[in-house]
Amino acid sequence: MTAKPSRDAGQAPRYWYQDAPVPLHARLLSGLYGRVIALRRWLYRDGRRSRHPGVPVIVVGNITAGGTGKTPLTIALVQRLREQGFTPGVASRGHGRDAAAQARWVDADTDPRLGGDEPLLIAARTGVRVRVDRDRVAAAMALVEAGCDVVVCDDGLQHYRLARDIEIEVIDGRRRYGNGRLLPAGPLREPVERAARCDFHVLNMGDAAGSDPGAEAGEGAGFGQWPMRLRCGQAIPLLGGRPRPLTAFAGQRVHAVAGIGDPERFFAMLRGLGIAVVPHAFADHHDYQAADFEFGSRLPVLMTEKDAVKCAAFRTELHYSVPVDAALPEAFWVALTERIAAR
Incomplete structure (x- = not known):
């Protein structure tokens, strides 16, 4: 059985970025x-061990x-x-x-x-x-x-x-x-x-x-x-179909999934668009299983592109990828x- 993410999953130790001993x-x-x-x-130091x-x-x-x-x-x-x-x-x-x-x-x-x-x-x-x-x-x-x-x-x-x-x-x-x-x-x-x-x-x-x-x-x-x-602006259905503007989720509750180095950045991005985020932070490069998405409520699930590429086997109509462009x-x-x- 796949373990559920804890509150601190995917998060760096407090003392790395906060005032903690x-x-x-x-x-x-x-x-x-x-x-x-x-x-x-x-x-x-001299480059002799390196190859070009x-x-x-x-x-x-x-x-x-x-x-x-x-x-x-x-x-x-x-x-x-x-x-x-x-x-x-x-x-x-x-x-x-x-x-x-x-x-x-x-x-x-x-x-x-x-x-x-x-x-x-x-x-x-x-x-x-x-x-x-x-x-x-x-x-x-x-x-x-x-x-x-x-x-x-x-x-x-x-x-x-x-x-x-x-x-x-x-x-x-x-x-x-x-x-x-x-x-x-x-x-x-x-x-x-x-x-x-x-x-x-x-x-x-x-x-x-x-x-x-x-x-x-x-x-x-x-x-x-x-x-x-x-830059982000669309949510791409994992099952295919027409993209939805992220603004369409404003005022709604969604499950937000991020297994990246800084999950809070993704959650904050969605909140900035007026989306009510239920955050689910996983460790970076997490190997997703279907059980990871048993959240107990049928809300849309917005996830990063990096997470979405690992969820093809159990995607549903609720799952969306949020692409970003630099x-x-x-x-x-x-x-x-x-x-x-x-x-």
Whole structure:
């Protein structure tokens, strides 16, 4: 029987992002973790242990654990590259797939247990070649052999064996770097100083709510922090059919399901549209079962796209996917294109 999500499912420890004491064991482990990653950075300091696939490599990632909006940005990046005449491909580790799953190509029909939820979503939204492999160098090489002339690495800042030309750090605009401590005492995979070496810093500001991201470019010039808004407006029935505007759910109670790094961001987005949310937070990359949706009341169920790709086997007329699109200032795309050309 599948366990129901608890109130804290999918949530980071309180001391990561709130004013709460950090347990002693977490501080001790954080010190050990810091020494390990420092050694790893030293081993790759001169680039001789890294391999380059021979085409431009763009890495989209973050230095914090959990979701910051990397997947929407990756989708937007791939779509923009295609519009500019490139043939991009996406290399991913495929977090959340079965541990025994082998390297493979991912398309819209791939079992998410074999391909991973985020790679499956990227493939379905963009139609580009997506390769999942624990070895991102091997994934990049496979993409180049398949005809890709740009490799986009989804969530790969810490995978130093893959040499890269451009690094894009994605930052959660609400939570930022939390308490500034390394795992597990805090949310950081690497010290904050590591972020300074990235070429671009994209600040996820959350729901667009009708705003123009270009009006908030502010620090954009000079590769500062570029604002990114997540735009949503429709609910897509999982059984097929005409999309419904999210505004049609305003004033109604709905079950909201999110198994992402920061479920509260999704719930807040729906509340901002006047929807009465009954929240159900699951752990990131949760493997959904039909029993997870036995909520005891027949209300519409709104879920993220990342969750929806794992629910095809038990979808009903009550289930909807809420797609989001990343919107950034046009100046960001111009600066990125110029940087690619320089490579």
